[in-house]
Amino acid sequence: MKRILIPVVIMLLLTPLLYAQNMQQLQFIHQLADKQEATFNDAVTFMTIAIGLEPKDFSTNLQILKNRNIARGMSYNAVDPIRRGALSLMIARYLDLSDSLLYLIFGTERYAFRACVADGIMSNEGSEWDRLSGGELIEIMNIAIERAGGR
């Protein structure tokens, strides 16, 4: 009886906590959708959600992404605007894109952007220097997560 009761009690205690965390994720997305300009922090938070973790503060999230090689070598500040190039590089690493020779050789934001264009993750209009709005960040991450096996 105890063996059944303990997991049930734990589940009951965890459920409100999980609801709160899930609502936090949605709140982040709703706020992001209204932003004229998304920041590097927004991209890092979104990428943390994409890998299936609950986002925490900026430096913790960034460290997680660095440990997973997704944000390796990136030294942007939290408030810096996120540009297509930097986001492309994180996505290319997240999805392990390997069908662009120039990206494989140089591994730069420029060629990561071209690789994302070739894979239909980003539109071919614009350049790697373009800043992104919150809505654009959501749209791009939607495609990236879908490619990684999302719904």
Added chain:
Amino acid sequence: MSAVCVVCYTPELISDVRVLDINGTAAYKEQRQWKPMKRGQTLREGTKISTGARSSVRLKIDNATVTIRQLSMVRINRNLVSGNSTRTNLGLRYGKVNARIDRIKKLRTDFRISTPVATSSVRGSEKEVSSGPGWGTKIRVFHGEIGASTKLGTSNILRKGMLFHLKPGSPRPSPLLLAMWRKYITRVNPDDLTDEEKQILERFGDDLWLNFEDPQFTSNPRANARVNLQIIFP
């Protein structure tokens, strides 16, 4: 005259939307507050629905089954039922929605999905609508026939396999058969390539087009290439 009008008038009733399944995180906003969505609950006109990453929601709206994909925001703009007709309008702010509408005899269905720039209407078919500020609005038809129109008044009839793609800032959609054409575009290699060279071209060939403005080595290669074609006449 007024008596005739009273006889002809059939009142329209607000119909409920039922939540069939939830995968992952989804919430709804009825008045001012977002609340977690539950399986089996009903939603009313004016409700907003939002899904998180790796999440989806399936709704039953009269004779339609609607799947709201991950990272989407949808508003139930209208859902009315009168004697033998239903009128539904979903507003897709961002994300992707799949709608399957079953045709029911004697029931007139007006099912619309509106994005900030276009609207699609449907009767007895399946379609997928996506919207975002970068790619714009895309409407795919899986079966049946739908109408798609832009806010500026351009309208098209779409059938299976067609893609309505309205890019941001564009007054009219891309050619509707573009997605089908792309399926039939293939790379042709010169006959004198080695297997290794073919493999490299197969894997990295796109780089030549994407990374160079005018790839001189591809513009006029002057080599023979054999092509086998199978032509199917309708």
